[in-house]
Amino acid sequence: MQNYKEFLEEIIISENQLQKRIAELGAEISRDYKGETLHLICILRGGVLFLADLMRHITVPNSIDFMAVSSYGAGARQSSGKVRITLDLQEDIRNRHVLLVEDIVDSGYTIASVIDFLETRHPKSLKVCTLLNKQERREIPVPIDYCGFVIPDKFVFGYGLDLDELYRNLPFIGTVNTSRYTPPDH
Ligand code: IMP
Ligand code: MG
Numbered sequence: 001m002q003n004y005k006e007f008l009e010e011i012i013i014s015e016n017q018l019q020k021r022i023a024e025l026g027a028e029i030s031r032d033y034k035g036e037t038l039h040l041i042c043i044l045r046g047g048v049l050f051l052a053d054l055m056r057h058i059t060v061p062n063s064i065d066f067m068a069v070s071s072y073g074a075g076a077r078q079s080s081g082k083v084r085i086t087l088d089l090q091e092d093i094r095n096r097h098v099l100l101v102e103d104i105v106d107s108g109y110t111i112a113s114v115i116d117f118l119e120t121r122h123p124k125s126l127k128v129c130t131l132l133n134k135q136e137r138r139e140i141p142v143p144i145d146y147c148g149f150v151i152p153d154k155f156v157f158g159y160g161l162d163l164d165e166l167y168r169n170l171p172f173i174g175t176v177n178t179s180r181y182t183p184p185d186h
Contacts, residue, residue, distance in 0.1 A: 054101060
């Protein structure tokens with residue numbers, strides 16, 4: 001397996017920048033939901049690191065749940081526009097203040113489908129918090145209530161985001177030098 005240093009082009013968001021911004025988002029969310037109880041829904045798997053750090057900065061009472069969707073075919077890096085729910089929530093969201101926690105909004109198809117799906121269950125409110133926003137790539141309009149960083153149209157990895165399912169554990173967000181990257185053959 002390659003060491004990420006072999007194909008890392010640039011660290012576009014450092015660990016310090018991530019942690020500082022996530023603390024700010026947590027404070028903003030805590031102010032907005034003051035007096036309420038918040039239900040955080042993390043979209044697996046890319047959102048887990050973000051959720052874990054974000055929730056430590058949320059001071060209103062909160063609960064968490066997880067769902068998984070698949071929008072990409074194996075190995076492909078383009079959203080197909082079709083999103084399938086592969087893991088449903090454990091808990092009912094009716095009448096609850098729901099905040100969706102996502103790693104990245106790219107074309108927008110994933111989050112748009114998840115919003116449609118969750119709205120049918122009648123939450124009291126439904127908002128979106130994404131760490132990264134690839135604004136230029138948007139194909140379908142989606143409401144983003146909280147955004148960590150707007151990033152350029154480059155494939156990124158680290159801090160939850162994978163490269164062929166690897167490297168999610170890195171504490172920063174980096175771009176890939178594709179000419180130096182070799183996909184794993186496992
Ligand atoms: P969308 O449906 O096109 O908005 O795609 C969103 C999903 O695509 C995210 O949840 C990620 O899993 C994946 N994705 C999009 N861009 C990147 C990237 O640069 N690196 C890693 N995953 C990405
Ligand atoms: Mg994802």
